Amino acid sequence: xxxxxxxxxxxxxxxQSKLPTEEVMLEFxxxxxxxxxxxxxxMRGAPLIGVAAAYGLALTAYHSEAKDKETLLRExxxxxxxxxxxxxxxxxxxxxxxxxxxxxxxxxGDLDDLREAVIKEANRxxxxxxxxxxxxxxxxxxxxxxxxxxxxxxxxxxxxxxxxGTALAVVRSAIEEGKHISVIADETRPKLQGAxxxxxxxxxxxxxxxxxxxxxxxxxxxxxxxDKVIVGAxxxxxxxxxxxxxxxxxxxxxxxxxxxxxxxxxSSTFDLVRRAEDVIIEERNPEEVTHIGSVRIAPKGVxxxxxxxDITPLKYVDAIIYEGGVLTxxxxxxxxxxxxxxx
Amino acid sequence: xxxxxxxxxxxxxxxQSKLPTEEVMLEFxxxxxxxxxxxxxxMRGAPLIGVAAAYGLALTAYHSEAKDKETLLRExxxxxxxxxxxxxxxxxxxxxxxxxxxxxxxxxGDLDDLREAVIKEANRxxxxxxxxxxxxxxxxxxxxxxxxxxxxxxxxxxxxxxxxGTALAVVRSAIEEGKHISVIADETRPKLQGAxxxxxxxxxxxxxxxxxxxxxxxxxxxxxxxDKVIVGAxxxxxxxxxxxxxxxxxxxxxxxxxxxxxxxxxSSTFDLVRRAEDVIIEERNPEEVTHIGSVRIAPKGVxxxxxxxDITPLKYVDAIIYEGGVLTxxxxxxxxxxxxxxx
Numbered sequence: 222x223x224x225x226x227x228x229x230x231x232x233x234x235x236x237q238s239k240l241p242t243e244e245v246m247l248e249f250x251x252x253x254x255x256x257x258x259x260x261x262x263x264m265r266g267a268p269l270i271g272v273a274a275a276y277g278l279a280l281t282a283y284h285s286e287a288k289d290k291e292t293l294l295r296e297x298x299x300x301x302x303x304x305x306x307x308x309x310x311x312x313x314x315x316x317x318x319x320x321x322x323x324x325x326x327x328x329x330g331d332l333d334d335l336r337e338a339v340i341k342e343a344n345r346x347x348x349x350x351x352x353x354x355x356x357x358x359x360x361x362x363x364x365x366x367x368x369x370x371x372x373x374x375x376x377x378x379x380x381x382x383x384x385x386g387t388a389l390a391v392v393r394s395a396i397e398e399g400k401h402i403s404v405i406a407d408e409t410r411p412k413l414q415g416a417x418x419x420x421x422x423x424x425x426x427x428x429x430x431x432x433x434x435x436x437x438x439x440x441x442x443x444x445x446x447x448d449k450v451i452v453g454a455x456x457x458x459x460x461x462x463x464x465x466x467x468x469x470x471x472x473x474x475x476x477x478x479x480x481x482x483x484x485x486x487x488s489s490t491f492d493l494v495r496r497a498e499d500v501i502i503e504e505r506n507p508e509e510v511t512h513i514g515s516v517r518i519a520p521k522g523v524x525x526x527x528x529x530x531d532i533t534p535l536k537y538v539d540a541i542i543y544e545g546g547v548l549t550x551x552x553x554x555x556x557x558x559x560x561x562x563x564x
Numbered sequence: 565x566x567x568x569x570x571x572x573x574x575x576x577x578x579x580q581s582k583l584p585t586e587e588v589m590l591e592f593x594x595x596x597x598x599x600x601x602x603x604x605x606x607m608r609g610a611p612l613i614g615v616a617a618a619y620g621l622a623l624t625a626y627h628s629e630a631k632d633k634e635t636l637l638r639e640x641x642x643x644x645x646x647x648x649x650x651x652x653x654x655x656x657x658x659x660x661x662x663x664x665x666x667x668x669x670x671x672x673g674d675l676d677d678l679r680e681a682v683i684k685e686a687n688r689x690x691x692x693x694x695x696x697x698x699x700x701x702x703x704x705x706x707x708x709x710x711x712x713x714x715x716x717x718x719x720x721x722x723x724x725x726x727x728x729g730t731a732l733a734v735v736r737s738a739i740e741e742g743k744h745i746s747v748i749a750d751e752t753r754p755k756l757q758g759a760x761x762x763x764x765x766x767x768x769x770x771x772x773x774x775x776x777x778x779x780x781x782x783x784x785x786x787x788x789x790x791d792k793v794i795v796g797a798x799x800x801x802x803x804x805x806x807x808x809x810x811x812x813x814x815x816x817x818x819x820x821x822x823x824x825x826x827x828x829x830x831s832s833t834f835d836l837v838r839r840a841e842d843v844i845i846e847e848r849n850p851e852e853v854t855h856i857g858s859v860r861i862a863p864k865g866v867x868x869x870x871x872x873x874d875i876t877p878l879k880y881v882d883a884i885i886y887e888g889g890v891l892t893x894x895x896x897x898x899x900x901x902x903x904x905x906x907x
Contacts, residue, residue, distance in 0.1 A: 241863040374779075408853070408862070410753065410777035416854070416862040424863050431867045434753035434853055436717075436778035436810025440874040443812060467779025469786060470817060477816045510751070510777060511759070513856040519751070519759040520584040520767050524774045531783040 223351070223384050225264070225272055227344055230283040232276045237380060237414075238263045241421040251284060252277040252300040259307040259314075262412065266381020267455045267490055268354070271313030272347050274304045278321045279343035282336045290332050297325055297339065309501040310463060310530050311455040312492040317346060347383045353487045354385040356544035358394030361451070361485055364540065364547070365395040365402060369448040372405040372438065372475075375465035376418035377453025377485065387485040388451040389419070391542060396428065403429040405447060409467060410435055411509040411527065435467050442478040450475045454486035455530055457541065459557045461497040462533045472537035485542040491563035493556055503529040566694070566727050568607070568615055570687055573626040575619045579606045580723055580757075584764040594627060595620040595643040602650040602657075605755065609724020610798045610833055611693050614656030617647045618686035621664045625682035633675050640668055640682065652844040653806060653873050654798040655835040660689060690726045696830045697728040699887035701737030704794070704828055707883065707890070708738040708745060712791040715748040715781065715818075718808035719761035720796025720828065730828040731794040732762070734885060739771065746772040748790060752810060753778055754852040754870065778810050785821040793818045797829035798873055800884065802900045804840040805876045815880035828885040834906035836899055846872040 225234045236245040238261065247263060249255050255277035258264050264273045281300040287293040301318045308314055324342040328335045365371065375381075377388035385393060395402050404423055409415035416432055423430040433441060441447055450471055456463040462484050475482040492500075507525035511517060519525075535550040542548075545564055548556075556564050568577045575592040581604065582588045590606060592598050598620035601607050607616045624643040630636040644661045651657055667685040671678045708714065718724075720731035728736060738745050747766055752758035759775055766773040776784060784790055793814055799806040805827050818825040835843075850868035854860060862868075878893040885891075888907055891899075899907050 242860055407779070408753070410751070410779060413861050416866075420866045421863045424866060429867075431869055432853060432862055433869050434778070434809070436750070436753060436813050437869060437871065437874075439813035439816055440809060440871060441869065443875070466777070466783060470779050470782035470813065473782055473817055473820045474813060477820070510775060513861065514859045516857045516859055517585055518756050518856065519775055520764045523759075523763045523767060524772075526774055526776050526780060526784065528780065528783060531780075532786070 223347070224269055224380055225276065225347065225383055227276060227279065227340070227347070230280065232280060234264055234273070236263045237265060237418060240417050249280060252281045252303060255280065256303045256307050259304070265414070266376060267311040267313040267453065268350050268382040268387065268487055269380070270308060270311050271317035271489060272343070272350055272383050274314050275317045275321050275343035275346045277304050278318065279340040282339035285336070287332065290335050293332060293335055294325060297322065308503060310503045313489050316489045320346070350383040350487070351385060353544040354382050354387060354390045357387055357485050357487065357542055358385060358390030360544070360546055361391030361483065361542035362394035362398055364481070364483060364542070365391065365400060365449060367400040369400070370403045370405060370446060372407070372441065372447045372450045372471070373419060374407045374415065374452045374468050374471050375409045376414040378419055378422045380418045380422055381453060387453045387487065389423070391451055391483070391485050392428065403431070405431050405433055405441055407435045407438060407467065407471065408432060409465060414465070435470070438471050439474050442474055442480060447480055449481050449483060451483045451485055454484050454490050456500060457484070457486060457491045457493070458495045458497050458500060459493055460535055462535070462538055462541070463497065463500055463502070463530050464533065466528055466531050469531040469533045472533045476537050481539045482537055483540050483542055484538055488543050488545065488563045493553070494562050497532045502531070505529050566690070567612055567723055568619065568690065568726055570619060570622065570690070573623065575623060577607055577616070580608060580761060581606045583760050592623060595624045595646060598623065599646045599650050602647070608757070609719060610654040610656040610796065611697070611725040611730065611830055612723070613651060613654050614660035614832060615686070615690050615693055615726055617657050618660045618664050618689045620647050621661065622683045622686035625679045628679070630675065633678050636675060636678055637668060640665065651846060653846045656832050659832045663689070693726040693830070694728060696887040697725050697730060697733045700730055700828050700830065700885055701728060701733030703887070703889055704734030704826065704885035705737035705741055707824070707826060707885070708734065708743060708792060710743040712743070713746045713748060713789060715750070715784065715790045715793045715814070716762060717750045717758065717795045717811050717814050718752045719757040721762055721765045723761045723765055724796060730796045730830065732766070734794055734826070734828050735771065746774070748774050748776055748784055750778045750781060750810065750814065751775060752808060757808070778813070781814055782817050785817055785823060790823055792824050792826060794826045794828055797827050797833050799843055800827070800829060800834045800836070801838045801840050801843060802836055803878055805878070805881055805884070806840065806843055806845070806873050807876065809871055809874050812874040812876045815876045819880050824882045825880055826883050826885055827881055831886050831888065831906045836896070837905050840875045845874070848872050
């Protein structure tokens with residue numbers, strides 16, 4: 222099953238904030254509710270955020286009562302602006318919204334042609350995401366050896382995408398090739414995507430997974446239990462990979478132990494006109510740190526930091542796996558010098 | 565107030581498993597309940613574990629119905645054996661039990677002299693712990709500069725000791741000298757001693773503290789927010805410091821960022837006749853990882869690692885602060901070559 226689906230003007234997804242204890246399906250009929258679900262991380266993961274945003278615009282197009290193209294375009298612009306305010310860091314959001322809007326402005330036909338074009342573009346992006354992830358998996362699988370244990374952080378799996386995943390696509394693809402691969406999943410505080418989502422989807426798919434707390438990463442590496450690290454990305458800039466908080470800590474540990482550190486992400490995650498210092502690192506609600514569910518785990522009123530992402534300089538990255546192949550940091554440098562946004 | 569107190573055959577402490585949401589006092593009247601509370605980590609922290617064990621023997625001595633010294637000595641041996649089975653890693657436990665038992669065997673007088681000697685030794689060890697921690701604080705304070713922010717892991721504060729703490733003694737002492745010191749506390753999964761205990765006792769004492777999840781340690785160091793790292797220790801062996809899981813990860817990060825990494829611990833934590841490979845790393849219940857309080861945060865039946873401690877090789881340690889001064893790794897090497905257990 223896909224993580225997100227379009228059916229006759231309804232967007233259907235699973236509420237990731239409730240997994241793994243409850244499997245609750247959500248149905249969205251307007252862009253506002255999509256935006257809220259993104260903010261509240263009921264849907265998360267850079268590729269999924271992109272496709273969800275595209276579907277947000279599709280919902281606006283489908284349900285609009287506009288009588289002419291100009292009115293619908295204005296409504297789409299409002300939806301686009303609303304969506305772009307939900308999460309500042311993952312670039313796929315901006316890329317997806319801009320792509321749908323560009324398509325909308327290209328439509329030469331009438332109001333119904335515009336509606337259809339927007340919905341079609343969103344569906345095309347969802348289909349493309351699955352194909353891209355399959356390609357990422359195939360390209361990355363070459364980097365894994367039979368018997369490898371892969372440490373991953375956060376969830377860059379099928380739940381972070383329309384299907385198949387990015388980092389976990391590499392694991393899935395290697396397993397489909399007949400290799401025996403196990404996964405160690407960092408729980409990934411504060412929102413525990415590793416414990417709640419990565420462990421869940423790997424167990425569901427019969428892939429061996431061991432859960433650790435984030436601070437055990439050094440211990441398992443020192444014990445020789447980790448052969449490769451693969452993580453996803455929220456944005457890849459000229460000098461760094463921006464990904465879920467804790468990724469940088471894992472990257473430093475991997476370097477110290479001589480363990481290859483790979484990033485798996487679609488080309489839409491690249492933003493090679495920017496440097497890390499140009500990117501807003503989203504600071505989220507302190508209660509994500511001080512509470513787990515409704516349980517308070519820290520003193521009332523304690524000062525808290527809660528950056529949702531961190532910055533891993535490219536010197537810690539051995540390779541970036543995308544749908545077009547495998548890039549080294551010097552490949553990235555070359556693409557930057559060519560002035561391109563993405564490979 | 566001391567974390568542990570003896571009053572007429574009753575040992576009084578605060579239930580650390582309930583902090584910071586509930587301040588529940590516990591009263592122990594027998595060694596068995598002390599042992600259980602250690603196992604369940606209602607009391608934790610290497611120095612406190614040692615003193616609590618000594619008080620466990622004191623309770624046996626106080627409440628025994630033995631009619632002669634030999635019977636009481638046999639009962640004390642049983643209590644000693646019970647206590648030593650509670651936690652395998654912190655050496656202070658074994659040191660404290662052995663010290664009280666040695667004292668017991670030295671008593672030349674009658675049954676009442678034996679009772680009194682055991683109780684007196686336990687009380688002496690509690691008093692000594694506070695003096696030792698003050699000395700650790702004073703020795704370590706020289707390493708802190710006005711305006712420093714100290715990152716600490718787990719709780720090596722007054723709650724981990726009879727009073728004043730070890731790592732946090734250094735912070736307290738520097739502040740008493742007039743320096744402005746802030747603390748960044750790792751929350752320290754799985755049992756969250758940083759969030760629950762370190763944040764709690766520093767807020768109570770008016771010392772500025774900011775709470776982070778463990779995986780933010782790399783981020784705050786890369787941002788230049790950390791000047792020094794100070795942690796406690798559960799056992800210091802010839803080649804490494806064994807301390808709460810996650811300490812090693814922090815040490816690697818500190819090295820990568822050129823941040824001094826200090827360990828603060830009493831001499832009773834040294835065990836320089838052993839190497840790291842000789843020490844049992846306690847593996848605790850997987851539910852500590854899969855649940856927070858009664859909230860399940862991972863799929864049912866997921867495979868979990870839960871080592872309570874990790875091993876930080878001395879090459880990552882800039883200095884060990886103890887009651888006798890400040891030791892570099894080469895000082896430790898010298899003491900090892902002299903064949904001594906502790907400095």
